[in-house]
Amino acid sequence: MSGDVEDEFLYDRLIEAVALRRDREAFVQLFEHFAPRLKAWLMKSGVSSTAAEDFAQDAMLSVWRKADLFDARKARAATWIFTIARNRRLDVLRRDARALPSPQIEDEDDLPRPDDILVQADEARRVREALTQLKPDQVEVLRLAFFLDDPHSEIARRLDLPLGTVKSRIRNAMIKLRAILEPSEESPR
Amino acid sequence: MNSTQNPSEERLIAYAAGTLSPPEAVVVAAHLALRPANDAWVRRLQAVGGEFLQTIDPSALSHDALARALARIETDAGEARAPAPLNDMPELPAPLRRYELGPWRWVGPGMRVRDVHAPRDGDCRVILLKIDPGRETPRHTHGGVELTCVLSGAYATETTRFEVGDLEEADESVLHRPRVVSDEPCLCVAALDGQILLDGWLGRLIQPFVRL
Numbered sequence A: 001m002s003g004d005v006e007d008e009f010l011y012d013r014l015i016e017a018v019a020l021r022r023d024r025e026a027f028v029q030l031f032e033h034f035a036p037r038l039k040a041w042l043m044k045s046g047v048s049s050t051a052a053e054d055f056a057q058d059a060m061l062s063v064w065r066k067a068d069l070f071d072a073r074k075a076r077a078a079t080w081i082f083t084i085a086r087n088r089r090l091d092v093l094r095r096d097a098r099a100l101p102s103p104q105i106e107d108e109d110d111l112p113r114p115d116d117i118l119v120q121a122d123e124a125r126r127v128r129e130a131l132t133q134l135k136p137d138q139v140e141v142l143r144l145a146f147f148l149d150d151p152h153s154e155i156a157r158r159l160d161l162p163l164g165t166v167k168s169r170i171r172n173a174m175i176k177l178r179a180i181l182e183p184s185e186e187s188p189r
Numbered sequence B: 001m002n003s004t005q006n007p008s009e010e011r012l013i014a015y016a017a018g019t020l021s022p023p024e025a026v027v028v029a030a031h032l033a034l035r036p037a038n039d040a041w042v043r044r045l046q047a048v049g050g051e052f053l054q055t056i057d058p059s060a061l062s063h064d065a066l067a068r069a070l071a072r073i074e075t076d077a078g079e080a081r082a083p084a085p086l087n088d089m090p091e092l093p094a095p096l097r098r099y100e101l102g103p104w105r106w107v108g109p110g111m112r113v114r115d116v117h118a119p120r121d122g123d124c125r126v127i128l129l130k131i132d133p134g135r136e137t138p139r140h141t142h143g144g145v146e147l148t149c150v151l152s153g154a155y156a157t158e159t160t161r162f163e164v165g166d167l168e169e170a171d172e173s174v175l176h177r178p179r180v181v182s183d184e185p186c187l188c189v190a191a192l193d194g195q196i197l198l199d200g201w202l203g204r205l206i207q208p209f210v211r212l
Helices: A010-021 A024-044 A049-069 A077-092 A103-110 A123-133 A136-147 A151-159 A163-181 B009-017 B022-034 B036-055 B065-075 B200-206
Strands: B105-108 B111-121 B124-131 B140-142 B146-152 B167-170 B186-192 B196-198
Touching: A010 A024, A010 A049, A010 A077, A024 A049, A024 A077, A024 B036, A024 B065, A049 A077, A049 B065, A077 A123, A077 B022, A077 B036, A123 A163, A123 B036, A136 A151, A136 A163, A136 B009, A136 B036, A151 A163, A151 B009, A163 B009, A163 B036, B009 B022, B009 B036, B022 B036, B022 B111, B022 B124, B022 B146, B022 B167, B022 B186
Parallel strands: none
Antiparallel strands: B105 B111, B111 B124, B124 B186, B140 B196, B146 B167, B146 B186
């Protein structure tokens, strides 16, 4: 599904270059690849173009600041940047005006966990392969579930499906995904 | 294992995607700290998110976007905020340690509550709840979803037993009366949405005085 077959580890190396040398040229490449994708992600949930671009800017600044926490053995570049953006999203977009800030969630979540042996460097490849084994409509609901703020009712509206169908389609896609990615664990939960 | 002691797949995907309401995300984070298998699954889901991010159709940025980003990193002095200090409860799992906590409040016989100063979402908020052995909370229903994670001890409802790390999802359709079944007090973290409506004589008696 990804077009980066010829140099799968390019973005991992770019983040490491930022971490090691504060390499601005590497940051430019990361920015040009990921900022338009982060913007697109936010816009899918109905955020305005300007707000989505501000979000992408802030997320990429976090990438610059936190590059030394990146560990390609724990999570690949796209996953790591997705996680940073996801934490910002949780922290910023949904924050109640009366609420106290919660910088701690973001900081704790980004730290690699030394005992995290399950997530290996080939996780992204396995996930990519697993997604190709799902039915296209299952991939579509999963994708929307990741991008939309209020996934169930929004997916139902966009795909013109009853709410119950959306929920069972997401659940079936998740069960299939688990069966592919965690086959050895008979009762993973 | 009974599926009600784990988060639903929808809730995990919302957590992984960052769309879960912040109070619920706090409770799920506590659960994941106590359940490594579910934590590993959420990390896999984040790899799914990474793959979707990689393959999304990009949106063009404004012309000066890169210049602005470079100007920001040029003048960036790093994170201005130091991590919040640890709170006074070292027994809490790591995701809960840096939230400020309100004072313990008595809310019924053998039952204390303190607020967790995590981000709210409308009426939804996070509390710690400590109930003595053998006590049961007044029977109650909820205005909205209640998400509870056991941090120490254990409690049981009419149908299910909840141990350390277990997560209970209850909504307005559930009328329940949790009873502490461990020898030690049961400590829970919960996200409450809306006012809890207490049922029964004790509930009616204390309802005017307590706000859960």
